[in-house]
Each structure stands twice: as C-alpha cells, then as structure tokens.
Amino acid sequence: MKSSFNWSRAQRSPTLFGAALLVFALSVLWPGFRLAGRLDDTTAALRLVSEQRRQAEVVAGALVSVRDRLESFGYVDEPLGEVRNGVAELDGLLRTLSADTSNAGTFSTSPGRAIQGAEALRADVGVLEQSWADYRKALVPISAFQGVPYADSEAAGVQLNEAGRVLAQEARKAIVAARKQGPLLAAALGKVSTALEAESTRLSSYLRLLMLAALVGAVTLGVGLVYFLIARRRQAALLADAQRQTNDILQTVKEGLLLLDGKGRIGATHSGSMLRLFKRESIAGISFEDLLKPIVPAKTLQTAMRFVEVLWSERTKENLVKSINPLQEVEVSFDTGAGQETRWLEFDFHRVKSQGKLVNLLVSVNDVTPRVRLARELAESREKAQSQVDTLLGVLHVNPQQLRSFLSDSDAAMKMVNAMLREPAREESAFRRKLDSIFRQIHSIKGEAAALGLGTVESRAHEFEDALKEARERPSLSGGDFLPLVVKLDDLFTHLGSIGDLVSRLAQLNYGPGGGSEETEEAGAPAAAARATIAAAAAPPPTPIRADDPISQTLSQLIEHVARDRGKRARLVAEGLGEVPAAYRRAVKDIAVQAVRNALVHGIEAPDFRERSGKQAIGSIKVGFRSEGPNGFRLVIEDDGAGISLRKIREAAVNRGILTSEDAARLESKQLLSLLFRSGFSTQEVTDEDAGRGVGMNVIAELVKELNGRVGVSTGEGRYTRFTIVLPSVAASALATEDVA
Amino acid sequence: MNAVRPLKLMIVDDSNIIRRRIERSQQIERLSVVGSAANGREAIDLFDRTDPDVVTMDLTMPEMDGIECVEHLVAKKPQVLILVVSALADKATAVEAIRKGANGFLCKPFTDRQLNDALAELLQDV
Numbered sequence: 001m002k003s004s005f006n007w008s009r010a011q012r013s014p015t016l017f018g019a020a021l022l023v024f025a026l027s028v029l030w031p032g033f034r035l036a037g038r039l040d041d042t043t044a045a046l047r048l049v050s051e052q053r054r055q056a057e058v059v060a061g062a063l064v065s066v067r068d069r070l071e072s073f074g075y076v077d078e079p080l081g082e083v084r085n086g087v088a089e090l091d092g093l094l095r096t097l098s099a100d101t102s103n104a105g106t107f108s109t110s111p112g113r114a115i116q117g118a119e120a121l122r123a124d125v126g127v128l129e130q131s132w133a134d135y136r137k138a139l140v141p142i143s144a145f146q147g148v149p150y151a152d153s154e155a156a157g158v159q160l161n162e163a164g165r166v167l168a169q170e171a172r173k174a175i176v177a178a179r180k181q182g183p184l185l186a187a188a189l190g191k192v193s194t195a196l197e198a199e200s201t202r203l204s205s206y207l208r209l210l211m212l213a214a215l216v217g218a219v220t221l222g223v224g225l226v227y228f229l230i231a232r233r234r235q236a237a238l239l240a241d242a243q244r245q246t247n248d249i250l251q252t253v254k255e256g257l258l259l260l261d262g263k264g265r266i267g268a269t270h271s272g273s274m275l276r277l278f279k280r281e282s283i284a285g286i287s288f289e290d291l292l293k294p295i296v297p298a299k300t301l302q303t304a305m306r307f308v309e310v311l312w313s314e315r316t317k318e319n320l321v322k323s324i325n326p327l328q329e330v331e332v333s334f335d336t337g338a339g340q341e342t343r344w345l346e347f348d349f350h351r352v353k354s355q356g357k358l359v360n361l362l363v364s365v366n367d368v369t370p371r372v373r374l375a376r377e378l379a380e381s382r383e384k385a386q387s388q389v390d391t392l393l394g395v396l397h398v399n400p401q402q403l404r405s406f407l408s409d410s411d412a413a414m415k416m417v418n419a420m421l422r423e424p425a426r427e428e429s430a431f432r433r434k435l436d437s438i439f440r441q442i443h444s445i446k447g448e449a450a451a452l453g454l455g456t457v458e459s460r461a462h463e464f465e466d467a468l469k470e471a472r473e474r475p476s477l478s479g480g481d482f483l484p485l486v487v488k489l490d491d492l493f494t495h496l497g498s499i500g501d502l503v504s505r506l507a508q509l510n511y512g513p514g515g516g517s518e519e520t521e522e523a524g525a526p527a528a529a530a531r532a533t534i535a536a537a538a539a540p541p542p543t544p545i546r547a548d549d550p551i552s553q554t555l556s557q558l559i560e561h562v563a564r565d566r567g568k569r570a571r572l573v574a575e576g577l578g579e580v581p582a583a584y585r586r587a588v589k590d591i592a593v594q595a596v597r598n599a600l601v602h603g604i605e606a607p608d609f610r611e612r613s614g615k616q617a618i619g620s621i622k623v624g625f626r627s628e629g630p631n632g633f634r635l636v637i638e639d640d641g642a643g644i645s646l647r648k649i650r651e652a653a654v655n656r657g658i659l660t661s662e663d664a665a666r667l668e669s670k671q672l673l674s675l676l677f678r679s680g681f682s683t684q685e686v687t688d689e690d691a692g693r694g695v696g697m698n699v700i701a702e703l704v705k706e707l708n709g710r711v712g713v714s715t716g717e718g719r720y721t722r723f724t725i726v727l728p729s730v731a732a733s734a735l736a737t738e739d740v741a
Numbered sequence: 742m743n744a745v746r747p748l749k750l751m752i753v754d755d756s757n758i759i760r761r762r763i764e765r766s767q768q769i770e771r772l773s774v775v776g777s778a779a780n781g782r783e784a785i786d787l788f789d790r791t792d793p794d795v796v797t798m799d800l801t802m803p804e805m806d807g808i809e810c811v812e813h814l815v816a817k818k819p820q821v822l823i824l825v826v827s828a829l830a831d832k833a834t835a836v837e838a839i840r841k842g843a844n845g846f847l848c849k850p851f852t853d854r855q856l857n858d859a860l861a862e863l864l865q866d867v
Contacts, residue, residue, distance in 0.1 A: 299833065300833075302833070303832060303833040303836050303837075306833075306836050306837060306840055307836045309840065310836060310839050310840050316839055316844075317862075319862070320839065320844070320845060320846060320862070321839075323846055324832055324835040324836055324839060324846050325832075326832040326833060326836055
C-alpha cells in the first residue's frame with residue numbers, strides 16, 4: 001500500500017467487502033443447505049430400505065409357519081400376524097418412497113424426495129414396486145384371513161374348517177410364490193439400497209467439496225478482513241498524522257490564521273498565534289466582529305465589517321479590495337488591567353475558493369508593532385536630522401542681526417500665544433477673538449521665517465495655521481478645541497528652541513572651549529547676542545544686503561526666496577525703513593512682509609510675460625516709510641505688477657457666496673477692493689505656503705486696526721498695486737492697542 | 742461595448758488642477774471627455790445629459806456627498822465604471838464607495854503614473 005492513501009478507495013472497501021461476504025454466503029451456504037437436505041433424505045430412505053430388506057425372508061418364514069401350524073392344528077395367529085405386519089411394512093415402505101413430495105417442507109426430512117430426485121433410483125423403485133405387487137397378490141388372501149381355521153367337534157375332533165382349508169391352500173400357493181418372488185423382492189430392495197448408498201456417498205463427497213470450498217473462501221475472506229483492517233488502521237494513522245502536522249503548523253506559525261465563513265464566524269481551526277495576538281483564552285465560535293470590537297474604535301470596526309462584506313461580493317477585484325483594506329495596519333489597544341496597551345496589527349484577506357465558488361475568507365494577522373514603531377522612529381529621526389540640517393543651513397545663511405531679531409520676536413510671539421491659550425474664556429466670541437489673535441501671531445512668524453529662508457520653521461507655522469483654520473471653521477467652539485493647538489504650539493516652540501540651541505552650539509564651536517563660551521552659557525540675551533555674532537563670523541550671508549536696517553534685510557530676503565520658488569524676478573526699493581520708531585518696528589515689519597509677499601505672488605508677473613508687456617523683466621517692489629509729523633506715519637507698498645483684477649474679485653466673491661452675481665456687478669471698484677481685507681477671502685484656487693488662505697490681506701487690516709490706523713488700496717490693472725497705510729503717532733497708537741488687548 | 746468608439750468620460754472634481762491632470766492622462770486616448778462637474782448635483786445633471794461610460798469621482802465635494810453620488814449613478818447605469826479619487830487616510834469612505842458600486846480607487850495625492858495605472862485597471866475589462 002502506498003503511503004498516500006486513496007480516499008475513494010478507502011470509502012469503497014467496506015462496501016465491497018460486505019458484498020463479497022454476501023455472495024460467498026449465498027454461493028456456498030445455500031447449495032450446502034440444499035445438499036445437506038438431500039443427504040438427509042437419502043439417509044432416511046436408506047434406513048427405511050435397510051429395515052425392510054429382511055422383510056421378504058420374514059414373510060416367507062411366516063408363510064411356512066402358517067402351513068405347518070395348520071397341518072398340526074397349531075396356533076396360527078402369530079405367523080399370520082407376521083405376514084400381515086410384513087405386508088403393512090412393505091406397503092408403508094413403498095408408499096413412503098413413492099410419495100408425492102412436492103408439498104414436503106424444505107426443513108423436513110422426506111425420503112421420497114431422495115428417490116424422485118434421481119432418475120436411476122426412480123427406476124429401481126419401480127422394479128421394487130412391481131416385484132412387491134406380484135408378491136403381494138399371493139400374500140393378500142393370507143393376510144386378509146380372519147377368524148379361526150379349525151372346527152372342533154366331538155365326533156371328529158379338531159379339524160380344518162372350510163376357511164382353514166382355503167387358508168392352507170393359499171398358504172401353500174403363497175409359499176410357492178414366495179419362493180419365486182421373495183428373492184426378487186430382496187434383490188430389488190438390495191438394489192435400491194445400494195443405489196441409495198451410492199447416492200449418499202456422492203452427496204457426501206459433494207458436501208465435503210463444498211465445505212472445502214467454503215473453508216477456502218472463509219480463509220480468503222478472513223485474510224481480506226485482516227488486510228482491510230490493517231489498511232484502515234494505516235489510513236487512520238495517516239489521517240491522524242496529517243491532522244497532527246496541520247496542528248503543528250498552526251501551533252508553530254507566528255502568523256494568526258483563521259477562516260471566516262459567510263456569516264462572519266471564525267472557524268474552529270485557527271493558528272495558535274491568534275490567541276496570543278488577541279490576548280484571548282479562546283476564539284472558537286465567536287464572530288470576527290466580536291474579535292475586533294474590544295480592541296478597535298467603533299468607526300474602524302464598522303469600516304472593517306463593511307470591507308469584509310465587499311470581500312464577499314465577488315464583483316470587486318481582489319487587487320482593488322486589497323488596496324482599500326482598512327486593516328492593513330490597524331492600531332489596536334488592549335485593556336491589560338494595568339492600563340491600555342497599544343499595538344499594530346496587519347490583517348490580510350484572501351478569498352478561498354472551492355470549485356470556483358467563494359467559500360471562506362482566509363485572514364492572516366501579523367503583529368507589526370515593531371515595524372510600525374521602527375518606521376515611525378526612522379521617520380522622526382529622519383525628519384529631525386533633516387530639520388537640523390535645514391535649520392543649520394538656514395541659520396548659516398541668515399544675517400545675524402536678523403536672526404537675533406527673529407528669535408527674540410518669535411520668542412515674544414510664542415509667549416503671547418501661550419498666554420492667550422491660557423487666558424480663560426467662556427463665550428464663543430472670546431474663543432473666536434483668541435483664535436484670530438493667535439493666527440496673526442503665527443502668521444507673522446511664518447512670514448518672517450519664510451523671509452529668512454527657515455523652511456523648517458515656516459512649515460511648522462504653516463501646520464499650526466492649518467490647525468487654527470480648522471478650528472476657526474467649526475460651527476461652535478469650546479475650550480477642548482484648543483487642545484490640539486497646544487500640541488502644535490509646543491512643536492513650534494521646541495523647534496524654535498532647538499534653533500536657539502543650534503546657534504549657541506555654533507557659537508561655542510566658533511569661540512572654541514575658551515573664555516568666550518562662558519559668556520554664551522549665560523542665560524538669555526547675551527546668548528542671543530553671541531549667537532548672532534558667531535553666525536555672522538561663521539557664515540557671512542552669500543548675497544550682499546544693500547540696506548542696513550533689519551526690515552529691509554528681511555524684505556529683500558523674502559523677495560529672494562519667494563521669487564526663486566515662483567520663478568519670478570523682483571527687487572526691493574526701500575525708503576526710510578531705518579526710521580521706523582521702535583514701537584512700530586514689529587508691526588511695520590509684519591505688514592510689509594505680508595504686503596510684499598502678496599505683491600510677489602499676485603502682482604509681479606513672470607519675467608517673460610513682463611517683457612512681452614513692455615515692462616522690465618525684473619519687477620520692482622517699493623516699500624516706503626515716512627513721518628508726517630503730528631499726523632503720524634505713512635507706509636506705502638507698491639509693486640509694478642499686474643494689478644488687482646476686479647473680475648477675479650467678483651468671481652471669487654460670488655463663488656464663495658459672499659455676494660450674489662447681481663450685487664457683484666453693481667459694486668464699485670473701491671467697494672470690491674475692500675473685500676480683499678475680509679477674513680478668509682482669497683482669489684487663489686489652491687492653498688500653498690505663500691498664499692491662498694485669504695489671510696494675508698486680513699492680517700494687514702487687523703494689524704492696522706490694532707494700531708488704530710487706516711489702510712487703503714489702489715490699483716491699475718496691468719500696471720500697479722499700491723497699499724497705503726496711515727498709522728497714528730506713537731502715543732495715540734499705544735492707547736488704542738491697550739484698548740484692543 | 743464597441744472597442745473603436747472611445748468611452749465617454751465624465752470628471753467629477755471641484756479642483757481644476759485634478760481635472761486637468763486627468764485630461765492629460767495617457768489613458769485619455771481611449772476616452773473622450775464629455776464634461777466635468779464640480780459637485781454631486783452637477784454630476785447627476787451632466788450624467789443624465791451625456792450618459793458617460795466612465796466617471797472619475799472626487800469624494801469630498803460640496804452640494805452632494807460623493808458616496809451618495811456614486812449610489813445615484815450606479816442606480817441609473819449599473820455598468821458605469823467609477824474611479825473614486827479620495828484622500829489616502831480615508832479608507833472608510835473608500836470602502837463605502839466600493840460597497841455602493843464604485844469600481845476603482847485612487848488615493849490623493851497621486852502621481853501621473855498612479856493615475857494612469859488606476860485608469861488602465863479600471864478599463865482593462867472593457
């Protein structure tokens with residue numbers, strides 16, 4: 001037998017064996033039974049014949065005895081009885097042998113059947129019958145005799161009477177007949193007897209042969225049975241072995257494996273890892289939903305169950321289904337009693353088909369926590385390394401004075417934001433005011449960072465802005481909405497700190513381990529001063545800065561960065577920016593940064609376009625500041641770009657649902673331009689880091705408003721855009737600012 | 742469907758940039774753009790007028806939810822091929838869209854190559 005066994009053969013064997021057994025029983029036992037019956041019949045017939053074999057002699061003797069007694073007037077009843085008995089016996093024998101056996105029962109002995117079953121015997125019995133019939137005729141008068149054969153008289157003494165004389169005569173005739181018929185009868189009986197014996201011997205040898213065949217058959221069957229049982233045992237052993245192997249695989253494999261049926265139930269066979277992965281004692285009989293419910297959020301569970309539903313509908317391609325697997329890397333949390341444990345599991349689903357029909361889903365589960373953690377750490381450290389390099393490069397390029405001013409400004413701004421976040425607020429409007437103020441602070445940090453080319457700071461500030469914007473768009477605000485902001489603030493704060501740290505390490509490097517480093521270790525301002533000096537010494541700015549004041553420097557760097565990013569060319573024409581009073585320096589810088597950025601992004605056209613329009617390829621952005629004595633100050637930002645398209649403002653206003661198209665058509669240019677200062681208004685289609693949030697103009701308007709100033713805009717389409725900001729004298733503004741704060 | 746006749750494509754997206762990118766895709770030679778809609782309601786109107794064979798569908802749009810829109814379109818024309826374009830993080834929406842009868846899924850942001858592959862896969866059975 002081969003080591004791999006054939007299932008269909010194994011199934012067929014018992015049936016074949018049973019059939020063979022039945023055929024064997026029928027083919028051996030039934031003929032055997034028939035044969036035994038016939039043998040029984042023959043034996044019975046033989047016994048009967050043997051018993052009567054001497055009957056002819058007995059009768060002949062009785063006849064002689066009857067004659068003799070009659071002559072001597074003896075008592076004849078006894079020999080007469082023997083004759084009668086002989087006749088009766090032989091009659092009975094022949095009746096039995098030639099009896100009609102068609103009604104004889106299968107299970108009863110019937111000697112006649114033995115005779116009628118054999119042609120030769122029937123002939124022999126025919127001879128016997130004939131012989132007896134002849135003999136019997138001579139015997140009948142004797143056996144039929146009744147009464148007394150003697151007459152007893154005084155005169156004559158005892159004498160044969162009439163009947164006695166007849167009887168004596170018949171007896172003498174019978175003796176003569178017996179002499180002739182007796183041996184014939186005996187011979188016939190002997191012949192029948194011999195034939196029966198032969199028949200009996202023949203049947204016996206048949207039966208013996210049959211039994212021998214039965215014996216051989218039984219032995220064969222027995223051997224077959226043993227073979228069959230052994231085969232069965234081997235099959236059972238193989239099956240058990242296969243099961244044990246499957247079990248071993250399932251117990252050893254690290255992957256969680258399970259089968260899901262159409263009703264979402266988990267099959268009884270699953271890998272041992274399932275229990276470990278899901279921290280359960282048993283998962284038999286529960287549903288996939290039950291398995292996930294305690295460890296994933298309700299939303300994920302719902303998605304997962306819908307996904308499983310999609311898997312069952314074969315309409316969807318397997319590749320597509322795999323691409324939307326919501327459990328590809330799912331975060332799960334287990335209640336360990338001592339708190340929540342978070343892990344990541346990876347579920348993979350395969351359709352299991354049998355004969356082209358989807359019967360099960362094979363789900364494999366892996367714990368990918370180390371991988372996810374590693375990936376996160378890698379990403380974090382990569383980002384950190386990248387940001388450090390960026391920061392380093394950025395810092396190396398920055399003018400030391402500007403960096404110092406940026407770091408201290410942003411430090412102040414961050415503190416202000418922190419204070420605002422802490423500040424208690426209950427009403428919706430207070431929350432909104434808070435958000436707007438924070439937004440302006442962050443926006444100016446972002447603008448300045450962009451101007452200095454500190455991309456890492458800029459992107460963080462941008463993210464913070466996104467979070468703020470999201471919060472602003474909520475229909476209702478509560479304190480809880482500020483929590484994510486705190487996280488972002490912390491991120492930005494930490495990052496700014498790391499820049500400070502980097503700068504002071506650079507300073508240390510530069511001074512060496514000597515006395516200079518002592519100074520940098522001192523807190524606060526001296527460190528910043530040292531940093532700036534160092535940065536200046538370590539890496540002088542690659543591009544010469546024309547103007548000396550920090551605002552001009554910031555603006556020309558901003559122009560350089562943004563122009564490079566956007567493929568534009570422009571130069572700064574600064575006037576009087578060194579004259580800005582200290583109280584306004586921050587605000588003027590913020591306003592100018594915003595306005596210059598707008599000018600570059602929206603105003604100044606691409607160089608080739610400018611040339612085609614008959615302009616100089618390099619655009620010009622003028623920023624002028626001058627004192628107007630008691631009337632305060634005037635800040636003018638003007639570019640020679642495309643101007644503001646009133647059509648675009650109309651379209652944007654209509655698209656954003658601020659105006660109906662009728663109203664938009666009716667409005668005059670001045671009113672339309674004033675829309676630019678609305679919060680959240682932008683004509684840009686896509687938000688990027690430079691523009692498109694609709695905050696730039698609004699920031700300018702808010703800043704000016706805080707300073708109690710005024711802002712105006714004028715434009716010539718295709719020619720220029722000019723922002724004019726009028727600020728009150730410093731004292732007047734200070735009062736106003738306190739009001740706002 | 743006749744292989745020679747280009748399939749009619751309707752683009753549903755509120756971003757011009759994405760619309761243009763789809764129009765520039767290589768697979769576009771097999772398709773002819775019959776129009777684009779910026780929101781679900783426009784999409785349904787346009788669908789009724791132009792009877793497209795293929796639809797690319799942004800899931801986050803004003804007026805009518807993209808999922809709802811998918812459901813409507815599938816109800817109108819069961820054999821329509823819908824490529825859902827949605828943010829990667831939003832697998833729940835993707836699952837929901839596929840459940841409602843969308844035939845493909847493309848994550849935003851995507852490269853031109855990914856767009857091409859997604860469209861090719863969508864059209865492979867045609």
